[in-house]
Amino acid sequence: MDRYRQGPLKLKAQLFCGTETAIGPGKAELLDAIDREGSISAAGRAMGMSYRRTWLLVDTMNRCWAEPLVEATAGGGASKGAHLTPCGRRVLDAYRALEAALAKAADGPELEALTVLLAGGPRPRRTPGRG
Amino acid sequence: MDRYRQGPLKLKAQLFCGTETAIGPGKAELLDAIDREGSISAAGRAMGMSYRRTWLLVDTMNRCWAEPLVEATAGGGASKGAHLTPCGRRVLDAYRALEAALAKAADGPELEALTVLLAGGPRPRRTPGRG
Numbered sequence: 001m002d003r004y005r006q007g008p009l010k011l012k013a014q015l016f017c018g019t020e021t022a023i024g025p026g027k028a029e030l031l032d033a034i035d036r037e038g039s040i041s042a043a044g045r046a047m048g049m050s051y052r053r054t055w056l057l058v059d060t061m062n063r064c065w066a067e068p069l070v071e072a073t074a075g076g077g078a079s080k081g082a083h084l085t086p087c088g089r090r091v092l093d094a095y096r097a098l099e100a101a102l103a104k105a106a107d108g109p110e111l112e113a114l115t116v117l118l119a120g121g122p123r124p125r126r127t128p129g130r131g
Numbered sequence: 132m133d134r135y136r137q138g139p140l141k142l143k144a145q146l147f148c149g150t151e152t153a154i155g156p157g158k159a160e161l162l163d164a165i166d167r168e169g170s171i172s173a174a175g176r177a178m179g180m181s182y183r184r185t186w187l188l189v190d191t192m193n194r195c196w197a198e199p200l201v202e203a204t205a206g207g208g209a210s211k212g213a214h215l216t217p218c219g220r221r222v223l224d225a226y227r228a229l230e231a232a233l234a235k236a237a238d239g240p241e242l243e244a245l246t247v248l249l250a251g252g253p254r255p256r257r258t259p260g261r262g
Contacts, residue, residue, distance in 0.1 A: 008153070012143040013237070015245055018252045022139070023245070063254040091248055098241035105236030106144070110229035114146055114154070117222055121149045123194040 008118055009111060011102050013095070017064035023095050030057055031084060031092045034070055039081040058082075065091060139249055140242060142233050144226070148195035154226050161188055162215060162223045165201055170212040189213075196222060 014024035021027065033043035044054030062068035069088030073081040084092065145155035152158065164174035175185030193199035200219030204212040215223065 008147045010145045010147060011233070012145075014141045014143075015249065016139045016141060017249055020253050022249055059256060060253070063256065064250055066248050066250055087248060091245065094241050094244040094248075098237065098245065101236050101239060101241055102142070102233055105232050106229065108232060110225050110232055113225040114222065114229065117197050117218060117225075118146065118148055118153055119195055119197055122151050122191070125190060125194065 008115060009106055011099070011106060013098055013102060015095075020060050020064055022061065022064035023091060027057055027061055028092060028095050028099075030054065031061075031069065031088060034058075034082055035084050035092075038073070038083065040070065061088075139246060140237055142230070142237060144229055144233060146226075151191050151195055153192065153195035154222060158188055158192055159223060159226050159230075161185065162192075162200065162219060165189075165213055166215050166223075169204070169214065171201065174213075192219075 012025055015022045030043060030047065033046050034040060037043045037046055040054055040058055041051050044051055047054070049057075058070050062070060065087060067087040068085055069091055070082050071085050073083050143156055146153045161174060161178065164177050165171060168174045168177055171185055171189055172182050175182055178185070180188075189201050193201060196218060198218040199216055200222055201213050202216050204214050
């Protein structure tokens with residue numbers, strides 16, 4: 001999730017399809033995990049998510065794009081797996097490229113101006129008052 | 132909050148001070164509201180937040196930067212207000228400039244590649260299955 005966290009800065013890019021998130025940091029991480037693990041359930045376990053939650057995230061992605069991003073690997077059986085489709089690969093690559101473009105753009109004078117004003121850590125909390 | 136939402140894209144930039152958010156979309160909106168309303172309580176009301184939550188957000192900001200971002204307006208009394216400090220103005224301006232730089236960087240071929248692959252709206256949800 002903190003792939004593009006630069007020092008104190010955290011960036012998040014989400015693409016919406018209606019009111020649903022078509023891709024964002026969590027779904028991109030899930031696509032990476034499916035690509036690596038070769039199955040939806042193993043990817044979910046690797047990310048510490050329930051199978052139901054993992055499946056719902058995949059289903060949302062599969063409904064939000066021109067074509068599904070994840071499909072069952074042919075063959076079936078008890079160890080039936082899943083893999084990224086060509087559309088899934090294109091979406092993941094373009095999303096990572098977008099994140100990289102944002103990270104590059106963030107590394108400029110605006111962030112420098114903010115960083116020099118940041119305290120090293122928060123000072124202790126005061127007690128509430130009116131103001 | 133959707134100030135820099137471009138079509139299907141939503142961007143979020145947060146700066147952290149330790150584990151606390153020193154500035155992000157919500158806190159920037161609150162600074163704008165304090166600047167406009169001239170008081171913390173009126174700003175919170177304008178954003179539909181409780182006074183306690185509003186005050187805690189201001190307190191976090193005031194502890195996270197080299198100097199406080201918001202201070203009580205001199206004079207006091209029942210209608211005592213609040214305003215941005217010079218540091219608060221600099222932080223808000225630099226954060227808005229960072230958001231603008233990100234929005235500009237996002238408006239490129241990576242977003243175009245994603246947008247052409249997005250469906251117009253999500254297709255209906257399937258029933259869960261293994262894959």
